[in-house]
Amino acid sequence: MVLDWMEGAERPFSKVLVANRGEIACRIIRACKELGLNSVAVHAEDDKDSLFVEMADESILLEGTGLAQTYLNGEQIISIALKNGVHAIHPGFGFLSERSDFANAVNSAGLVWVGPPAQAIDSMGDKMTARRLMRQAGVPVIPGEEINESDPEKELAAIHEASQRIGLPLMIKARAGGGGKGMRMVSEFSGVRGAAQAARREAEAAFGDGRVYIEKMLTSSRHIEIQILADSFSNVIHLGERECSVQRRHQKVLEEAPSPVVSEGLRAQMGAAAVNAAKAVFYEGAGTVEFLVTTHGTFHFLEMNTRIQVEHPITECVTGVDLVVEQFRIAAGLPLNREQTDISINGHSIEVRIYAESPASGFLPATGTLARWQAPEGPGVRVDTGVRQGDEVTPSYDPMLAKLIVHASDRNAAIRRMRRALSEFVILGTVTNVDFLQDLIQHPSFKAGRTSTDFIAEHWGNGWTEQAPSIDVVLAVAVAEASGMQRNKTVSASSESLDPLRHDPSNPFLSIGKRFP
Amino acid sequence: MQNEFQDCNSEKWVVTLSSSAHGFTVEAMSRGAENIAVDVRAERKGSKILLSDGTMATLCKVGDDWWIHHSGRTHKLQLIEPGLDSSEDSEGSLVAPMPGTILDVMVTRGEQVAAGQALILMEAMKMEHKVVAPTDGLIEALLCSQGDRVEQGAVLIELSGKE
Structure with a gap:
């Protein structure tokens, strides 16, 4: 039976495997539900109680530990898809989403790949090929030059010559680059040689391809x-x-x-x-x-x-x-x-990323229990998250807890709405960047729309300091302690005490609509 | 009853309350050496605290830490158990600033190190971080090794500092 919206489609499907976890997996599963598609979550052992596993129609355990054996294990994911009557795979972002070999393997297995053709991933993944293609297509690229010398000494000489034409400051970037690796900024001609060698070494180690190109730094x-x-x-x-x-x-x-x-x-x-x-x-x-x-x-x-x-x-x-x-x-x-x-x-929309991190200590990632989690609500507010109260924040995965999105009639109204929504967001038990975000959206330069990629470094160059507690706050804590509030509301280090049913194998609600291998 | 708390700036607060039929009254309050006159009152409303200015606070205790959300801001106050001085026992101990994996231990036990010297390289959530010596000193004990997974606050090294 073909879903009504898929009438006439060349590659119809009705069951989708989501090859991802956390917030984006929840987002995709929600779309599946709205479209009448069956959703299958695949998850590592340590994600067995995560929200996306609970939300999916079916959930299947990924054997192994660590990312390489689980969420990055394309072979295992495709074999699960084939064994479970899945028709299509959505990769989300990160993980396998930009691996052309995975896209190819999905297609070769007779499954529908919810993403671009492998060849498009490859063309854009090779930054130098992308540059050349874009120039040919009339898309303005950053002033710079590709270096086409295979001999290392000749390459260094070519880089040096090119740097004279491009001018300072400039960036030396790895052809296979990404994630800031194999990238060096140069502000003096004398530094070109050393930076080129360092970028090449780093790119060789990270991508197995040391070739570089240079671009003017904007x-x-x-x-x-x-x-x-x-x-x-x-x-x-x-x-x-x-x-x-x-x-x-x-x-x-x-x-x-x-x-x-x-x-x-x-x-x-x-x-x-x-x-x-x-x-x-x-x-x-x-x-x-x-x-x-x-x-x-x-x-x-x-x-x-x-x-x-x-x-x-x-x-x-x-x-x-x-x-x-x-x-x-x-x-x-x-x-x-x-x-x-x-x-x-x-209108105007703003998104902030809520991270488990400490802005007061250089944005270092933080962990803990989400002992209290109350997301904001109301007009124009959307919260995309993969966690709920009682969850543990562990160092195994990305520290992004949620995305808070607001929509309003214009930019000023959106800023006011974001301020309101952030002030409603209660997250207790883990340090987050919510208070920092409050200061950020109220900064005069942000309000004036004067943002650049240096914005945080420029305005919080010496770090961000959290507000000391007021007398009211300390008093509230003292009264809470004195009134024995913790006896009712203490959350143990383990989340299990919050919801014992979630772990009870005899709980009938666990098996509804789910299949456990 | 009297309780002592430490805030984010390591400031000590001492609050003395007396209980009555209407809730709690503040007998005395101090921040560091400074005595503070308090003209606000607070009472418990279920799982929240209502302050006399009409604002509400949401609170939660995890271990010895009170987490509180009030006026759109989040604070953490550590309850100091009587007789324990938390600043004493951390002297000379270098702790993990974040949970993660130890990538490299760059010193050995008994080694003399200089202030600013990198001692341990660790990683979490795709980020590398160096633990450096805060002062000159001698490595008294190494409490982690390469490949260990450590929690935030775990003691990694005991360093005998200068007097």
Whole structure:
């Protein structure tokens, strides 16, 4: 039986395996439920009580320990899919989402891959190939040069010559790069040789490919990305931009759409460039083209992310398009049901990433029990998370606990709504960045829309200090202690005391709609 | 009853309360050496605390730590058990700043180290962190080895500092 929305699809499916965990797995499972698709969660042993496992229609244990044997084990995941009547695999982000060999293996096994073609992943994964393709497609790239010398000495000489033409400061980047590895900034010509050697060594170790290229360093630039959707019939549209400049350790902390500096004209130009970028690699599915935008308003291709992005909800808020649903429609072989002229930007949306980390100690990751977890609610507030009260935050996985997204009529209203929502967010038992985020969204420079990739370093260069408790706070604690409140509300280090039923094998609710191998 | 708490700046608070039919009255309150006049009252409302300015606090105790959410901010106050001085027993102990895996132990027992010298390299959640010597000193004890998984706050090294 084909689902009504899938009528006429070339590759119909009704059962989806989600090859991911945590927040994004929950997000995808929710889309499955709305579309009438059966969902299968695969999980490591230490995730057996996680929210996404509970939410999925079926859950299957991944044998082994550590990421390589579990969430990165494509072979095991495909074999589980085949044994359990799965038709399609959604990889989420991270993990296997940008592994072209996995995409190929999924297709070879006769399954539907909810993602772009393997060849598009490869073209964009090789940063130098991507640069060349983008230039050919008329997409502006960052001024720079690819180095094509196989002899190491000649390569160093070529890099040195190129650096004279490009000027300072510049970046030496690994061709196979990613995650900040194999990347060196150079601010003096005398440092070019050493930086090139270091970048090559690091890239060789990390990717088995030491080849590098050089690009001019665009200081104080903004990180602005364009969301695109492409179907299997060469239709490509863009859904406007996301401003992702506020970062710490090269990781995004806050994103907003639209960008406070992108005019309708610039949006159309960047959108057209992103559409060309996608067409140049015969892209299919949801993708993101990242640009650096200089203070002069010129934009340059940075890279393309060939998957759903963490920050996709803000685009969903301002365009009204459910990107995960679109991923499923496109994977099934349906044409886009919108044209470019159907897309308009409605209001303003902001997302902040709630991390278990200590902003007061250099944003070091933190762990603990989520002894109390009350997420904000109310108009224009969306919380995407993979945790709930009682869960443990362990060092095994990413420290992102939730994404808090607000949508309002304009930027100022969105900032006010975010401030309200953050103040409602109660997380006790684990240190988080919620208080830091409060200071961030109330910072005059942020309110004025003056953000760049240096924003956090610039304004909290000497670190962030948490507010000391007021007399009221200490008094409240003293009264709580004196009144024996902890006797009712103490949470032990283990979450099991909170919900004993969750671990009781005889609990009949555990087996409803689930299958345990 | 009297209780002592330590805040995020290692400031000590001592609060003396007396109980009555209407809840608790503050007899005395001090922060460090400073006595504080208190004109707010607080009473318990189920699992929350209502303050006399009308604000509510959500609280939760985990181990010796009171976690409290009040006016949109989160604080942690450590209850200090009478007779225990937490600042004493941590002297010379270097602890893990985050939970994670020990990648490398760069010193040996009995080694003389200089302030700022890297002693241990650890990793968690894709991030590397160096534990460095806060002062010159002698490595008295090594309490971890390469490959160990450690909790936040676990003692890694005992360092005999300067007097």
